Amino acid sequence: MSEFALCALCPRLCRPACPVVTGSHRTAAVPAMLAAALLEWERGNVSPEVAAQAATLCTDCGACEEWCHLHRPLPRLLREARAQLLPDPLVEALRPMEGEGDIVVVESDGRPMAEALSRRLGKPVRRWFTADKLGVAAVEHVDWALKAAAIRATLADAEMVVVADGGVARALEAAEVPFKWLHEVVPDLAEGLGSCATGGGDLPLACCGAGGPLHQHHPDEARRVGKAWLERASTHKVLDARCRNHLLACGGIEVTDPLDALLEEAG
Ligand code: SF4
Ligand code: SF4
Structure with a gap:
């Protein structure tokens, strides 16, 4: 029996x-409907294009599995379907590291986290910039093993790796590289709502729409999810820079994260 059968029924x-x-109000995005579409694709009754549309209506937040009384691994099944249905994404080559120090800071959105953290800790840190979040779009694809090995090799001598962005965090997890969030390294910055990546997202705010394939393949739906998040949230302080950047693009005007706080105190 197909692994999608139980969810489809x-x-x-x-x-x-x-x-x-909850953010887009689209019936087609209901997890059971996604499973039904993929079950029909496995049976040859639905085209790969339609199946890919269904498999990407997901932020990979994991909330359905957590909520499910049977803990069905629907997020994993959707990841596996996407690996079959979508072409390998283009990812950029890893860039060289800059500076010196035992701590490596992975920057991903143009804000000078390495410089600010170095000043706060009073010691040099290395800066590693990535424009595509260490190629996180490829973690579900077969070539990821090569990229993961390159990430591990680049970080092999780092005493600590520091991140602020959920996409970078997801790539490091998939490469099996331990890391710390900025708000863990500087605990007095740990003010704000968690995300599916930080492990602190609570329903119905489990995900703001910034994560997973939704953002790339269904940007209009991702914006709707972000706007709904902004309406429901009790604060617009968030712990994850990926959420901060997405929510700002969704019209949030006072969305901030720990890196904003660190940069503000640095003047
Ligand atoms: S994850 Fe559980 S609750 Fe959700 S559709 Fe599948 S079986 Fe139903
Ligand atoms: S967005 Fe989250 S809750 Fe919805 S199907 Fe994907 S993993 Fe499940």
Whole structure:
């Protein structure tokens, strides 16, 4: 029996947990509907294009599995389907590291985190810039093993790797590289709502729409999810720079993260 069968027959029990459904109000995004579309694709009744549309209506937040009384691994099944349905994404080559020090700071959005953290800790840190979040779009694809090995080799002599962005965090997890969040290294900056990447996203704010394939393949839906998040959230302080940047693009005017706080105190 297909692994999608149980979810496809489910009376949509995890629907309230899915941020794409609650944010976009699209019936097609209900986890059970995604599973039904992929079951029909496996049976040859639905085209790969339609199946890919369904498999990408997801932020990979994991909320459905957590909510499910059977803990069905739907997020993993969707990842596996995407690996079959989508072409390998183009990712940039890893860039050289700059500076020196035992700590490596991975910068990803143009804000000078390495410089600010170095000043705060009173010691030199290395800066590693990535324009595509260390190629996170490729983590579900077969060539990821090569990229992961290159990331591990580049960071082999780092005493600590520091991140602020959920996409970078996801890439490091997939490369099996330990890391710390900026707000863990500087705990007095740890003020704000968590994300699916920081492990602190609570329903119905489990994901703001910035993560997973939704952002890339369904940008309009991702914006709807972000706007719904902004309306529901009790504060617009967030712990994850990926959420901060997405929510600002969704019209949030006072969304800040720990890196904003660090840069502000640095003047
Ligand atoms: S994850 Fe669980 S609750 Fe959600 S559709 Fe599948 S079986 Fe139903
Ligand atoms: S992983 Fe998250 S976004 Fe994807 S179907 Fe499950 S609840 Fe929805």
